[in-house]
Amino acid sequence: MSQFQSLEHALKRFFGYDSFRPGQRQIIQQALSNRDLLVVMPTGGGKSLCFQLPALLKPGLTVVVSPLIALMQDQVESLQDNGIGATFLNSSLSLAQVRSREQDILNCRVKLLYVAPERLLSEKFLPFLDLVQHKIGISAIAIDEAHCVSEWGHDFRPEYRQLQLLRYRYPNVPFLALTATATERVRQDIIQQLVLRQPNIHIASFNRPNLYYEVQPKLKTAYSQLLQQVRAAKGSGIVYCLSRKRVDEIAFRLQQDGIKALPYHAGLSDEDRTSNQRRFIRDDVQVMVATIAFGMGINKPDVRFVIHYDLPRNLESYYQEAGRAGRDGEPASCTIFFSYGDIKTIEYIIDQKSDPQEQRIARQQLRQVIDYTEGTDCRRTIQLSYFGERFEGNCANCDNCRFPKPLEDWTIESQKFLSCVARCKERFGMNYIIDVLRGSKNQKIQQNGHHELSTYGIGTDKSVDDWKMLARSLLHQGLVDQTSDGYSVLKLNALSWEVLRRQREVKIAVPTVAVIEESPQRVAEVEMLYERLRQLRKQLADEQSVAPYVVFSDSTLKLMARSQPQTSTEFSRLSGVGEYKLAQYGERFVSEIQAYCKEQGITPQTPVATATTxxxxxxxxxxxxxxxxxxxxxxxxxxxxxxxxxxxxxxxxxxxxxxxxxxxxxxxxxxxxxxxxxxxxxxxxxxxxxxxxxxxxxxxxxxxxxxxxxxxxxxxxxxx
Structure with missing residues (x-):
């Protein structure tokens, strides 16, 4: 690095940045000293730079293990745009292209090689890698998306486990494992599976303060919810769905409604996926509708919204997928549409797994997602506690903090709950403890003798949902722990004992019976009709070459959508409808409203009052x-x-x-x-x-x- 005055100088020269992001400089210094590293850094935190810059400052080739073709192509294009020697080898290339790139590597024209684990460990490729090591040297092996090595991670890939063979083949080459999401269990699994040697572990904060998190109930008119949100959004967005069929359906409907949208899933050809991804990155389209196959490592910093149209399978994948929003640090929104019907879909997917242990882990992860969606605590508190990071207070950037439920003192109930956990010897999960508290006649409780405990039946004054709400809040606040081995057993910790000893109060957010003026379904119906009336207004305005507001104002259209007049007389009573407009447009609008009500099976609302009488x-x-x-x-x-x-x-x-x-x-x-x-x-x-x-x-x-x-x-x- 003698040709550079400092790391900052190298950073500016190669990447154009004036300063490092938090944690990057220390990681790069340790990478330059050939240490094994485990780096856990949120999406948008700058993980890639932690191995890219050292690769340019050290002699030899850095091999980057990357799980997806789209991911490696994107990163290589970005590096090449900066004039950096980088390439990839994957199945999208012809034999002649592979040979040409291999020659560039041996001639020292490439500093970073991106390759999938399957190719890296193949019988044909390993001899070439041996030649590279002998001729120019391998400076480091960087394993991106390292959570894929762990069965406890959200995207386990068995081929990643075989990467430890490289450790034994090249014992003096440092390993850098990098991921955006990893719980303590996953981190330990990464270290063990990759045989990292006394690695320096860097864990950045998982908090993304610029992201707004919310959960919306998924209505029967869910597509209308989605369309409204997309139309209101400014900038690019990603809509995640569980199935390829749903992806194709949503992408098509958005296109029909004038939204520039494309699908992305494994059922498309490599060519179509690559083309769609490129068009999204280049802002040729606004929305990518995708399965989880899309987005891993995609470098599009200005995604303004991520919507999970279907329930995510686990919190790790949700955190990573939602984290593809706002990588530029600007405000962005992350929304889950929550429906109990989606739970059944995910449970079916879990049942298809052949390994019982994998099934148990997946079911526990699903329960954690449900706890998140139903939680009344700060969304950040719930997310960060999952990754072992404490966050206390009001984040002011999630639905639960912006629209808080009132706090109530549930210290006594917490003592009952935690006492029951203790008396059951910390061997059971949430549902069992609640059954004991509520005096269930469950046969298992009788067999265990827990019907004789002092806590048996002391919680009949609260419903099952009340106790579940409390249990979730205790977990989210770190006042009780839960095993992550697929069994979800509750364990007391130091804070639990503070509650039991009356040294700590417990306050939880409790939903009240809100005064709701209209049901969500009614609101959605009104919005759908409003959109149809806007389209009719636009058509009429175009026919006369006038602006839409000349026909009717937005406020009058909203009154039409709400009151749904079925006759010319009812229509005439609307504010903004005079004799001329009644004669000019009344019949067209009334016909549109009648047709909509018939299609939707809607009983028209009580007519609004007249403005004249x-x-x-x-x-x-x-x-x-x-x-x-x-x-x-x-x-x-x-x-x-x-x-x-x-x-x-x-x-x-x-x-x-x-x-x-x-x-x-x-x-x-x-x-x-x-x-x-x-x-x-x-x-x-x-x-x-x-x-x-x-x-x-x-x-x-x-x-x-x-x-x-x-x-x-x-x-x-x-x-x-």
Whole structure:
């Protein structure tokens, strides 16, 4: 390295970067001293540089073991774009191309060779590798995606286990094992299987603060959910599905809806997969719909969203697949659509495994995914605890932290649970402990004599789901441990004993009965109809060569989608529909709405009130004006300013509109928890007086909040 003033100088020359990312410099220094290394660094953390830069600074050839053709092609192209001598050998090449590249290696024109493990260990290739070692030297063997060596990893590949043969064939060549995801058990397995010699182990933080994590219930109208999210997204995205059939279906439907999308799965030809990947990387298309075969090591830093349309099989693969979003450090979102139906699909896949131990491991991993999706704790806390990293507090960048459930003190329940674990000698899993607590007549409990324990039956005051929620939270918070051998046995730790000795409180996030104005299915139906009406509006606008908003505003379309008028009379009552537009467009829009309702088997909603003939059960003209501005997305203050009215007057309008069952989202203005408290206060005080209700609640509640919730109470009780 004498030709370089420093590692930073080499970094700038070869890769154009001015400084290293956290941990890279130390790893590179140790690689240059020919040490065995195990590097666990999240996607986007810069793992590749940890072996690429040393390869350029040391004499000889660095051999990189890579599991996928797409992965090695991508990395080699990136290196060649930087003027670096790199190549790959795989099945996509002709015999003449292989011979030419081998000659380049022997003539010292290549510093990094990417090769799959199957080729690397073949009888034909090993003699060539011996020749390389003799003529120019092998400077290092880097094993990328090293978790593939472990049966405890999420992508076990038996051929990776044979790589230890290289250790015995080239005993003086240093090994570098690199992966983005590895639990403690997987890390130990990597060291053992690759025969790493006193390796330096580098474990970077698994936290990706720029990623927003969320779980959405997967509705019957799941495709509509997906389409809405893709349309709202800015930038490229990946949609993961469990099956090739689902991939093809989703890709086709997105294409039909005007989204530039392509499929990627093992059923496609190598040529098609390579072409589709290249088009995605080069931004020729926005969305790649794929099975898990896509993405490993793909260097596309500006992926803005990753959606798991189907439930992932385990947390490690989910972390890695979701981690392909936001590798540039910019904000990105990671969404799981969760359906219990997907669990059955994965269980079927697990049942096809021939090895009973593999089945047990896969089932335990599936339970951990379910715990994650159903968890009420911070998503980061759950993810990072899986990898043995503690994260405490509010991450402010997941659905559970942005929309938190209220915390409740469950210390006593935790003591009961942990005490039961202890009295059962730490030999059983979550479900068994819950059965004991709830006094189950399970035959196994009787045989073990656990029906005689002091903790037997002391938990009948809580449901099975309550106890499962607590157990998950204890695991996520590190207050109890769980074995990872496929059996999920609960084990007490030091923090468990602190809880049992009353030295530590336990608070968990408990879902409340939220005040939901509409069911998710109803919301999805409205959104689907809204999209169809937008397409009709665009068609009519194009026919007249005018902008779509000239036909109808978005707010009027939303009113159509919600109220679903079935006649011209009902249509005329919508805010934004005058006589001219009724005559011009009414029949087309009503026909579209009728057709949609018939297709979906929807019973039309109660007609909305007229804007011209208000009555006791209909909004007034001034309220409808406020509603129109609200539907355009204006805030209370903005509506007041535009209408030259007090904000209190606008709140009054919104409260009355809520009472009249108009489309006002009260949850965006008053949290569900505060709604419940205000509703209780109205019931207890038996009055509609704002002053008396506020006196009961206290000054932490505003009159505006009470007005809005009172409107909801009026609607429910028909007191208007």
């Amino acid at each position: 208000p009555s006791k059960n209909q909004p007034s003209y001034t309220q409808l004006k406020t509603l129109d501005l609200y539907m355009q997305g204006l805030s209370v203050a903005e509506i007041a300013q535009q209408r030259d009215l007090r904000t209190g007057t606008i709140v009054d309008h919104l409260a009355e509109l809520i009472a009249l069952n108009q489309p006002i989202d009260i949850n965006s203005m008053v949290s569900p928890e505060r709604q419940l408290e205000i509703l209780k206060a109205i019931e207890v005080t038996a009055t509609e007086s704002l002053t008396k209700i506020r006196e009961f609640l206290g000054e932490s509640y505003s009159f505006d909040e009470i007005r809005l919730v009172r409107g909801m109470w009026k609607r429910r009780n028909k007191s208007f």
